[in-house]
Amino acid sequence: MYPIHLLETKPQTTAHLAxxxxxxxxxxxxxxxxxxAELANNPALELLEPRRCRGCGRFLVDSKSCPICNQLHDPSNLEPIVFTSSRSDYQSTISGGSTHSLSPDELPDDNTAPALDLASFVLRQIAADLAEEDRPIAAHILTSLDKDGLLTVSLLEISRYHHKSIESIEKVLNLIKHSEPVGVGSSSPQEALLVQLDVLSKTKAVPDHVEIAIREGIDLLSRHHFTKLGQKLGISAQEAEEISRYISTNLNPYPSRSYWGSVRQGSETTPQVYHHPDILIGHLNKKTDGPLVIEILFPVRGPLRLNPLFRKEIKNAQSEKVEKWQRDLEKASLLIKCLRQRNNTMRQLLAILTKYQRNFITHGDRYLKPITxxxxxxxxxxxESTVSRAVSGKTARLPNGRIIPLGKFFDRSLPIRALIREIVDDEIDALTDSQIAVILENEGYNVARRTVAKYRSMEGILSARTRQSMVKI
DNA sequence: CTATGGCACGGATT
DNA sequence: AATCCGTGCCATAG
Structure with missing residues (x-):
């Protein structure tokens, strides 16, 4: 999903001629x-010394002065301030360059730095135990994870690609599976659960039947068919339900999901998100009623430009090289132009988006306004495809510190789901889906009962019946 | 009989 | 053109 190139494992598309x-x-x-990559093999492109704002130390990319420290805005104006900057603490720690090594201690470890993305987070843990020749394999696996942390390609595929035995792939995969978040890289939720159980069993005693329940009754388990599950395992339905509860509180079928800040009840220990944001959203001077400040992060520190020396040299170069150099020059200028374009589009998009969704940003999911x-x-x-491209795969860090995919700004079911969650949290007796549907209708949301059920399960809320039987805390 | 989940269809969105 | 999403219908569990 996120084709991050950790190494040069995957074929590089340096030859985009378009x-x-x-x-x-x-x-x-x-x-x-x-x-x-372009800087490394195109002499026409030059990276200048960063322009730094004296006030806040930000590296400014395309503006002369920092719009924040340049405090000449009128306080009644709530227009978001949008600009492109480059902050060292948010620069990606993954370097695709071939010189980059993967030693675990080389990565900065200060606690102000945000978390890494999932792939490099895992890589960092296993780097020490990883043989040199296995790195490409690990990188391949880690780049093929879906957003839940599950593997999307088959072992056979990887094995063929690298011309290695299945066993050697499995060896690497096993290493990955046993690192945090435990179970990452499994090819199914079932497998992930088993790995987690295995790890758990080394430190704690695990109740009977749990393993066999996962192994053989996974489908019954996911459908909450406790009676049948009981029969299969030769235990009572109630015991089966207890096992199910054990599993849902101690294990997680989607290894990386808990890190995306979805529903999490405090039992877990790592409310972390493994992504660098692409965009930072904050309050000006920490005033929650002031304008919002939007920073589009730019991955290199300084401004880029065409190397003037290079342009000069080209005139008295040997004729055979002229052609190549000319191409370099064009490519570099194209890159710069496209970057400008990109920054521009992102800025415009974010300006409108944040203005429109201000309440969502400051007051939470419930206040998202639907927009396509x-x-x-x-x-x-x-x-429209421009917007799609601008949004897809990007993440933003909200003022509350949470990192969310930009796509969330366009999720029209989000406010309803949030409301359902509130309703259920406040309910006295467990409400059925149709009752919830009625409440929602009074709130102005017209959704079918069936849809309530869907949203409910998306939020990980159990059915009315099962909630009823659970002990209220 | 009621509440819920699965499957699948159609329309909207990307 | 491909994908996502809401919804209706039906089977099944309680």
């Missing part, structure tokens, strides 16, 4: 990869 290099759909980390990418495109006057 005039419309699409940088828009790249995340900050991917962009870094592209720019660094298509209508955003119309407002911006760009093609």
């Amino acid at each position: 005039q419309t290099m699409s940088l828009l759909n790249m995340t900050s980390a991917e962009l870094k990869q592209t720019i660094e 990418r298509a209508s955003m495109a119309k407002i911006l006057g760009v093609h």
